[in-house]
Amino acid sequence: MALDNRKKEVLQAIVDDYVATCEPVGSKALIDRHDFMVSSATLRNDMAELERLGYLEQPHTSAGRIPSDKGYREYVNSLMKVDHLSDEEGREIKEKLGQSFDEIAGLLKAASATLADQTGYISLAMTPKLTSSYLTQLKMLMIEPGKVLVVVVLSAGVVKNRMVRIPDFLTQEQILQISNAVEQGLSGLPLSDISLITVATAAKDNQKVELPEPLLNQVLYEAYTAIKQADNLDVYMDGKHRMLSLPEFSDTKRAQGLFDTLSHDGLVAGYVDEVTKEDEKKEYMIRIGQEITLEGLEGCSFITTTYNVGGKVAGNIGVIGPKRMEYSKVISQINFVRMMIDEKLNQ
Amino acid sequence: MALDNRKKEVLQAIVDDYVATCEPVGSKALIDRHDFMVSSATLRNDMAELERLGYLEQPHTSAGRIPSDKGYREYVNSLMKVDHLSDEEGREIKEKLGQSFDEIAGLLKAASATLADQTGYISLAMTPKLTSSYLTQLKMLMIEPGKVLVVVVLSAGVVKNRMVRIPDFLTQEQILQISNAVEQGLSGLPLSDISLITVATAAKDNQKVELPEPLLNQVLYEAYTAIKQADNLDVYMDGKHRMLSLPEFSDTKRAQGLFDTLSHDGLVAGYVDEVTKEDEKKEYMIRIGQEITLEGLEGCSFITTTYNVGGKVAGNIGVIGPKRMEYSKVISQINFVRMMIDEKLNQ
DNA sequence: GTTTAGCACTCAACCTCTCTGAGTGCTAAA
């Protein structure tokens, strides 16, 4: 059964008011703050009906109503008015992200900081998923005997490096030969196709490399690990501490549950990944309250979106806030930041 | 006026009990839990005296006493029994830090995580102060036309790198010439002696570099920035969220004040630096309550110590916890971790 | 059928009052 127009307006008004005040909304207050052309008794009937249908909840008999997860969902799906960023806000974001960044990591850090600042909630920025990107360069730079810096460059413009140990007596020359051989053999190959075997094949096909097998293998193993490690997702998160000032987290237990989970980057990244796949065709992923299957985030809402680098390769940015979130505002803020990232990355 | 022996014992017992329970300690409870050979009335007199002298405080008339900052200070300075780590704990730490680390950053991250785990408080690990270290290598690796990875290697074994932009048309060959020239001219020089001018001199003294002045300067500027940036302190902090479970932070306001400050790495690092200088000759820096001049940390205690790399170059590790902290235990934990770091770095 | 006025009802929040008990300070005697 669909909601009639007035009920929709009532639900919308209740969500708006509750978001603004964090207090249960009663029929009287609703009349006062909005131009309903009916009496409070009528609204009471509507509210009772909305509660029966599961869109509203009552903390206790003599209190007003608050939106349920289902209520928020309905609001987000079809009721909220899409907000435009004020010029002011747009300008602020542009200012913070306007400078030039030499590495994608720097851009994402700045994006995360900006998003946290602007929304006042927790922001999230993840490096691109690199599975579909390919290796473009592999350099090995001898720092001192036995210590080599492996630099991996991927098609998405991602550069990662890692210090590894190798046998002391190998020379820069030998290392150079190996890295050149591997680079020649593997560049252009998707990361997912690179295995210890392909690395070894690449090195051995190249005649110039002349080293005893076990030694060679040791170096190749380190190169392989460095390449694979370049695939690791980095997660930048800001604004956690701001959540403590929200009334919904005045209970330390809740805040602790949230922080416990958020301190495991991997958990969050995995969840975002999973949910992004579910909502593949949508511009945004929105999860509200109990819809979120991460422990400790049941009282939150989670909005993410995807930025693009070149073709397929993409990462996520997002915001975690209370269910009582200014959805439309946050969405437009995320969107703006995403556009900025896209622009920077694809210019 | 010095405290007589019994008063010292009383103070010590009160601190121990309060640390264990977080409840004000009364004369009766003190008699029950310790073997004082006197009556509670006598202890009451002692406690009144200790309060008059400022070592104890009373939350309200009909409550027991809690240690004041001065009381904790006396306890730390001369009363506490120095604890030895249990074999169990030592083994756990060794296990976590036992693996080999290729970079100092990795070691410090692990140290911070371990310290947070073991103490249950907030841990801190800072990269070495590099002002007294010198440049050993400077490499520039062309990633793609216009983009160069500058790798800076310092005497302390610190390797930092930074992606920079240069004019498109410079070749790998030219870049190599420049970096070689700079490296030759500057290697062995303390970081503090390196300026834009010395960089430029190094490059220009080398005959091989043949580039129009403005172009060359642009590249040199980037190299200089990369070198200077290698000096940046990194701060690793873990275990923040655990503080929320302590009774002293059940009030969200306090927790927020703490987290606000801790979210500024720089503030904390600066403070540690400053205080380490004050306590230069001591093995540990300990600051209690109001002694800490960082906003939001007035309810905490802060313990740090210094690890060494080679000679002078040194960084700090530390723990931030409630004033009601198991001082001796934390100190031995920090100490153990410091020894592990020293060992790893100087082997 | 929908809307409204009116009224009885509910219940968290707040206040006040009392009681309890842990803990104190003081005094006078040992």
Add this chain to the structure above:
DNA sequence: TTTAGCACTCAGAGAGGTTGAGTGCTAAAC
């Protein structure tokens, strides 16, 4: 100097009462 004893204090818990925002229901009006 130490101790026993006693009067005193005060936070915290519990009981009782009041308030007021908010509800649901009913019967009349539209």
